[in-house]
Amino acid sequence: MQVTETLNEGLKRGYQITITAAELDEKVNAKLREAQPEIEMKGFRKGKVPMALLKKQFGPRVLGEAMQESVDGAMNEHFDATGDRPALQPEVKMDAGEEWKEGDDVVVTMTYEALPQIPEADLSSVTLERLVVKASAEEVEDALKNLAATAQSFDDKDGAAEDGDQVVIDFTGYVDGEAFEGGAAEDYPLVLGSGSFIPGFEEQLVGVKAGDEKTVEVKFPEEYGAANLAGKDATFECTVKAVKGPKEAEIDDELAKKFGVEDLETLKGQIAERLEGEYAGAARAVMKRALLDQLDGKVSFDLPPSLVDAEANQIAHQLWHEENPDHHGHDHGEIEVTDEHRKLAERRVRLGLLLADIGQKQEIQISDAEFTQAVMTQARQYPGQERQFFEFVQQNAQMRQQIQAPLFEDKVVDWIAEQADVTEKEVSKDDLEKAVEALDEE
Known part of the structure; x- marks a missing residue:
């Protein structure tokens, strides 16, 4: 040979x-x-x-x-x-x-x-600022009110049903004069305005009183799940058993117990912790951009033209679709790659290669548990099809790489941040939002 x-x-x-x-x-x-x-x-x-x-x-x-x-x-x-x-x-x-x-x-x-030889990056001079936002009493109170709204109950009321009230009904549905399967129920609690029934159904019950008989006439949507009912006219014979008005839950220890905690103060603490966790995630994105900006000037090396070309094309394609949100397919003409696209592509490829090199030298790896958790998070986007998604990931090496790549990059970024000089700065929620918005403008 x-x-x-x-x-x-x-x-x-x-x-x-x-x-x-x-x-x-x-x-x-x-x-x-x-x-x-x-x-x-x-x-x-x-x-x-x-x-x-x-x-x-x-x-x-x-x-x-x-x-x-x-x-x-x-x-x-x-x-x-x-x-x-x-x-x-x-x-x-x-x-x-x-x-x-x-x-x-x-x-x-x-x-x-060939991938280039990556020179050693001097990380000793990296300085970072971590923005910290504390959850305000007003934010916690607003969150408590939202929880109370979801935990509302209904009490019997006199008079006619209004939007937001709950009506308890018996009903039987008919299509072409025949009762159809699944079209009847007894003592069904329906909140008017919830949109849980066929369009037009709930609106016709506004104004009914306990004891009323009401014929509701509706048309099933053309895209209705049951093919035998799709697009059909239907009537529902309804008997109103009760009309109930909404009653928001009191913000007290009993409300906390409904959400699985022992008292209101503990619930407030959990809400504040959740809010501050969300703020910390946004602050991390701001700090990561600052870190990448500093790393971008640390080293210089030749970039593989094929990687830059592929990245520039992907950026141009992504931005085109963002500017043309109604065009979901790929049956469009050639998308021009501009100098701005190539400049951004060069930065991404350079930083990607640098982070990969640092991660390899520090033997940073993604654990099976971390990967599985990431797959589970993505699988939740496909309710009812989680198992199929897992199987797809297992059989598709490219998909596994797409999931692993950002996990690996984030772990490398975290490692660099641990070595850096990091100071914390407490800011308002508005200041943090402005910092996050600025990321999209760059």
């Missing part, structure tokens, strides 16, 4: 790999000899089929395997020897193409862009 360098310009590399016919033939023979003891063929005992016959019967298939293994082996030996790491999958072409025939040497050309 012979490897000859054909290209060495910047990060671009090219090599010609020659595997002689003799080497390839020996590999084929070795594979056949290894399989020979287990092969049976008519007219021969198991393990006694002559090599010449084996080669005639299985040679072409084994030859293809041997050729692929030889090329893969040559590539791996090359990368082990040179220390090169390709930025993207190397391009491999067989020089002879379809004209190659058995007995010829195999000559392939491999081209790729």
